[in-house]
Amino acid sequence: MNKPTALATVCVLVLAAVGLSGCGDPGEPQVAGPAPSPARARGPVYVSDTMGHPLTRPTGFGLTEFSSVSRLSWRSWGAPKAVATGRLRGMWCLPHCPRNGYPATIELSRLQRRENVSYYTFATVRSAHLPPRDTDDLSAVRLPLPES
DSSP states (O other): OOHHHHHHHHHHHHHHHHHHHTTSOOOSOOOOSOOOOOOOOOSOEEEEOTTOOEESSOSOEEOSSSEEEEEEEEEEOSSSSEEEEEEEEEGGGTTSOOTTOEEEEEEEEEEEEETTEEEEEEEEEEOTTSOHHHHGGGSSEEOOOOOO
């Protein structure tokens, strides 16, 4: 073997050894610093009803397949939490539901970004006028997100 070929072979072996040594387990990633605080959403903010329709500050919408909210008056919108008061109705109260439903507070949270807009993905409904068994399913409602 001549000198240039031997030198090239040595260089290839050294580079291979260096490359293989970098393929080991890097260990656990290290995270430092404070957790990011929830930021105000940029762009339009929506909530999807049970049919997947995007709504902005809706006056009412289907919350689950068995309950809906109406006559909503929003105190906040677009922040990490949106809060409204309104009326709650559901299949669970038939046939004894009040005509206009029960007074309730709805809180939307967990903003999820989709391209240039954000969606609330979680809802909590509170009403002092309902028995606890009727509100259990409404204390943690996952809201649909449109397909990306």
